Amino acid sequence: MTPTALRTAGPARGTLVLACCGVLLPLSVLLAVGTGSADIPPLEVxxxxxxxxGLPWAPLPPLRDSIVWDLRLPRVLLAALVGAGLAVCGTVLQALTRNPLADPYLLGVSAGASTGAVLVLVLGLGTLGLPAGAFAGAMAAFGCVLLLLGRTPGTATRVVLSGxxxxQLFSALTSLVVVYSGDAERTRAVTFWLLGSLAAADWTSVGICAATVAAGLPLCLLYATHLDALAFGRETAATLGFSPRRVETSLFAVTxxxxxxxVAASGAxxxxxxxxxxxxxxLTRASxxxxxxxAAALGALFLVWADTAARTLFGPRDLPVGVLTALLGVPAFALLLRRRTGAP
Incomplete structure (x- = not known):
């Protein structure tokens, strides 16, 4: 392949993947909303x-309308938003740390959110306080990471170790609170939330996550060229006229x-x-x-169908989607490791 072809192959493939996802995602939402114990055809959805x-279309009967609008659509949209946001954050953190094993929970955010959510559940503040408590715990954990890092992020290894x-600190605090509560019902609720579930999705959580992802993705895109440069190391990136430390600090905060x-809306x-x-x-080999x-589009597609499978394949039980993503993720990750290491 010629150098010109090499330069154009990545953008062409990336544009094709993005176009395919742009078609598949709306169709997936329609199909996922219609799939369940009471199947509803996509045209009715x-x-x-x-x-x-506001279109001049006749709505479904009240019961089916409520199933679509109040129960399934918020959950499917939340799955798409959470999948998109986690995929973008994972992409950014893998580039910043130059670590293919980095994920959105690298900075201790998940453990902190779990502690905040557990405190809300144990104190009996109600479900309205759960997202706020989880978000406060996530930010407390990130604050601890910043304290450990000092005024600058330091090396990628130092960031990982701080996370x-x-x-570990917030996981221990979560266990302490659960044991101290001694309430079996609350312990079950805590365990279900920690496994990652979209069962409690509503329009409020959809709105909060939509605003967050809508703000976070453009901010990350502003640093796209910086992320390309950081893939070659800090020293190389510094020769391009920007401060790697400032970029890293900004992106760590955004993610x-x-x-x-x-995590406040869905658990880990x-x-x-x-x-x-x-x-x-x-798939893309693009910048x-x-x-x-x-990554955002693929993450949305993946989690929409993973959550649809989690709530339908094991009916009438609603399996936490985090369990299913782990069951799917472990063998996929094993294949990825074999591919990277060249194992036979």
Whole structure:
């Protein structure tokens, strides 16, 4: 392949992947909303959505309309937003740390959010306080990481170790609170939330996550060229006329806030932010300007269908989607490791 072809192959593939996802994602939303214990054809789902947004279409009967608009659509949209946000954060953190094993929970945000959520549940503040408590805990964990790092992020290894220390601290605090509460019902609620579930999705959580992702993705895209440069190391990036430390600090803060908001709404859903960025890189081979939106679209598609499977395949039980993503993610990650190491 000629050098010119090499330069154009990545953008062409990335644009193709993004276009395919742009078609598949709306179709997936329609199909996922219609799938469940009471199946609803996609055309009826579209009719209900159109009626609610002001189109002159006749809505479904009240019960089916409520199933679509109040129960399933918020959950499917939240799955898409959480999947997109986690995939983008994972892509950014893997580039910043130059670590293919980095994921959105690298900075201890998930452990901190778990502690905040557990405190809210144990103190009996109600479900309205759960997202706020989880977000406060996530930001407290990120604050601890910043204290450990000092005034500058330091090396990638130092960032990773600081995140590990914060995660261990807040995980221990979570266990302490759960044991101290001694309430079996609350312990079950805490365990279900910690596994990662979208069952409590509502329009409020959808709005918060939509605003967070809508702000976070453009901010990350502003640093797309910086992320490309950082892939070659700090020293190389510094020769291009920007401060790697300032970029890293800004992006660490953005990913921490976005991840905190998403975890507050869904719990800790593993492997999405770890595996989807690798899949996006394999499919696109593009720079971060195309890689980030492609990762967002692939993450949204993946989690929409993972959550649909979690709530339908094991009916009438609602399996936490974090369990299913782990079951799917472990073998996929094993294959990825074999591919990277060249194992036979």
């Amino acid at each position: 579209a009719r209900t959505l159109g009626a609610h947004v 590990v220390v914060a995660s 921490a806030v976005v991840t905190g908001a998403l 859903i593993g492997f999405v932010g770890l595996l989807v960025p690798h899949a996006a890189r394999i 971060h300007r195309l890689l980030l939106p492609c």
